[in-house]
Amino acid sequence: MTDPTDPRRGANRAFGVLGFGAVLLLIGSTIGLFFAPKESFMGDVYRIMYVHVPSAWNSLLAFTFAFFCAFLFLMKGDYKWDSRHEAALEVGIALTGLMCIQGPLWAKPTWGVYWDWDPRLTTTAVMFFAFSGIIALRHFVEDPVKRATWSAVATIIAYADVPVVYFSVRWWNSLHQMQSSPETVSAPFLIPLRTNAFGVLFLMIGLIMLRSRIAAMRLEREMAPPLPAATTPGLQPQGARS
Amino acid sequence: MSGLGAALSKELMLQWRSRAQWLAVFAFGAAALLLFSFAVGPNYELLRGNAPGFLWLGLLLSSTLTLSESFQAEMEHRAIEGLLLLPTAPHVLYYGKALANFTQLTLLGVGLVPLMVVLFDAPLPRPFALFGVIALGAAGLSAPGTLYAAMTFQARARQTLLPLLLFPLVVPVLIAAVKATSLLLLGDPMDQARPWALILLCFAALHWSLCGVLFGRVIED
């Protein structure tokens, strides 16, 4: 693989990053599941935190990256940002979806309910639907130019809305019961948590790289082939002259 | 006449011509309120307590009808392109359309209030404050709604896409408007309605500026 123009180089890089992330996740999860001590209040149930918290951090990171890709596409018109935008949206939605499954799995044995309207979880659920809507928009628009522009506009608006959603839900929820959740993480739990956080980060980056390639290849098929050669020179009408 | 004045006068003419549609949308909103009461049952306390939520859900559902119809006239013969080529700045067309949608939604909300009072036995101690909250909520719905209506009208499955895109975005409007309405109807001894109204104002300010800037990218090639 020494040829720099070999298109497989990009894919190999992405697989490399994915592999690295998978290894980190395996190490962190092994430590977290089998070696980290039990939590004083929650016992073994807390261990889902080792995937839940990394999913949460990285889903927000993915959507932030999607926001920047959308902004850069609107500013520069370069379609590589549209491919990356599509990839970041999908990976962000996947991580967010995982989060929304992990959260209730942890909440039911801990608080007795699957969903407690915790501001972070609720905001994430809203983000899940908001960005899923944008993916749906991309599927329903066939023209690649409109698809790229409109989804970029929608991502910017949805992302700008996230803080407003969070604060309104937090305020709304504060009038109801307050659930406690661990705000600080003590040292024995940090190593597997951080390992998994980086593991999910590299998985996310690798997936975005791969998915962007697929999106770019599809765009290449959809947009026109390279421009044909110029028309015969000197062919101009008398009053309409070149 | 300024560009915005021309846009508003155009909207006024179009709205006046399609006034029969207003009745249909009002009927839809009224039907929604009725259905909510059937879903809950004839428990007066429950109905009264949830009246604000029903009002705003009814308004939200009706908004998708008015918003998607608002671009019917603009797109069927590409009238909006004709105006852009005159030339007209896209944000002028946006604000004209958003103001028209805002007016329609506010009037619809105000029109549904008597129905809410009758069906859910809701008290009405501060009607004008309530109308103010309805206006603020309508402003929050109409800003992003107008932009997304312009977008989805040109896409396939627009009936599905518009609510899919709009509803998650306007969760803060729903939360704040229902809370403020609830406080105004059922009692607000600690003056908490004001901060919720402030959230509505901030949401509206953010989206009326952001969507105005981005509208050109949605409507132009």
Place this chain on the structure above:
Amino acid sequence: MASPTIDASPAVETVALSRRYGPRWALAQLDVRFERGRAAMIVGRNGSGKSTLLRLVATAIRPDHGTLRVLGIDAARDRDRVRQDVALLSHASYLYDALSALENLQVAARFLGRDASRATLLPLLAEVALAERADDPVSTFSAGMRKRLSLARTLLQNATVVLLDEPYGELDPPGFRMVDRLFALLRGRSATILMATHLLDRGAALCDDGIVLEEGRLQWAGAAKDLPNEGGLDPASLPEPRA
């Protein structure tokens, strides 16, 4: 509204102008130039790029490659300035069905910052033989009547460059003569006219220059009077409608 210009740049000048729709190039590497104050006809089969060229000049769409200058102004950089001096009669009517003929003109007049009174606009409707239907909603109009109203709307703009995309389409024989008359009116104002049409002989009689497009490329260019015979078009593919 026409703005006075004093430079001698051509009305329209394109260099390698290209535009695609999805995977297809609707216009490919077009080099063409139209001088001010002249009338040119643009001819070609359906899908040859005539409407695309007119829409690009009107700045309704952007080019994907190449440059386009209208009255010396870069159309990609300064769309609004170009739009002030260009009027397009498109395939789409740009009309509001719910409004009357007069109201449609009033909407346009207000956006143009012009007098939108009935007294000012009624004569324009009379020019296109729609004065008696001024207060009828456009939804009740036939296709030919909508075309007349669109023509009136185009004239209202009083533009320096007028783009007509198949102005004779959907019109009856009196309508044809009306278009000829309005064409002469525009020439009297020294407007530059670009007209896409399938009516070779009619266009050749009215225009100075002509170009033929085929699959988005320039196939022939020359004097309009030579186009019907030398344009390389098979007459069977572009039949003249019966007058």
